[in-house]
């Protein structure tokens with residue numbers, strides 16, 4: 001098969017799954033001893049290893065199940081007031097957009113989605129538009145580090161600087177960033193940063209983190225996980241470390257995922273992936289005669305390109321095309337609808353080769369004109 005959608009749910013190597021299974025067995029061998037005597041310290045050790053990879057300190061890193069939970073923890077803990085504005089862009093991940101709507105509807109705060117065109121001219125266009133939408137009422141900026149559908153690496157440093165100058169809190173949704181881009185979280189100077197370990201770090205499903213900037217007054221006080229349990233108010237990150245009886249093995253096996261990535265080449269593999277994605281995009285652009293949707297400086301190891309066919313855009317059509325590519329050609333590709341147009345998103349990880357993109361280009365070129373619906 002040709003797997004070109006690492007971005008949606010990652011892929012976990014056997015070695016990391018074995019480490020996860022070892023943790024599960026350790027729990028089942030003696031659950032009381034494990035939960036009470038082993039787990040608390042083991043979680044903090046895992047958090048410290050993850051923090052070192054992120055340029056942070058273990059104490060500032062709380063494990064969560066996924067980026068959605070990280071975002072929920074912050075949004076649902078903040079005491080928003082009627083009239084406060086929560087600012088984000090039109091590229092926000094739908095689940096995050098819904099969480100913003102939910103907290104706004106309960107508090108009387110106002111969601112503001114600033115339109116950022118796609119194709120995107122460059123990072124400055126994003127900064128200009130978002131800054132123009134900041135007002136004295138803006139309480140929080142929720143910004144993607146790498147957008148989901150449109151796969152844009154957004155200028156998080158600049159946006160954070162602008163927001164903080166105006167006293168606006170900043171939550172970065174970095175769902176795709178860990179393992180795709182080298183990270184040094186304190187340099188962002190955001191209040192919070194949440195990221196997944198189960199995408200580009202190749203961790204187990206259900207492994208992610210929320211970083212609370214120790215330099216920010218708001219970041220670690222009165223921020224609670226969406227599940228309240230024994231350690232309520234016992235300070236960050238203790239409250240996040242135990243949220244009831246559950247399987248903690250995805251979090252505990254993060255260090256093995258980090259070692260796996262390191263053994264593959266660490267930052268070199270991240271760079272390899274970004275370069276391969278660009279080369280793949282070039283193959284597709286030249287074969288299919290399609291234009292890039294963003295400048296190189298905004299590209300990571302997922303890249304979104306315009307769908308070359310003439311289908312009427314709809315979410316249903318996008319899923320039909322995805323399914324047809326898988327069923328007829330064993331190519332897994334994300335096809336999506338954004339802003340009334342159809343697009344596709346490619347990805348590159350260590351298991352991909354340039355032939356994968358050549359094959360995709362050939363399939364799209366050969367089958368599209370003859371029959372809408374791919375092959």
Ligand SMILES: Cc1ncc(COP(=O)(O)O)c(C=O)c1O
Pocket residue numbers: 007008066067068069093095096144146147148149173175176196
């Ligand atoms: C930008 C962004 N935010 C949040 C998420 C949600 O991630 P999860 O399902 O792991 O919570 C995704 C998933 O792809 C994403 O791309």
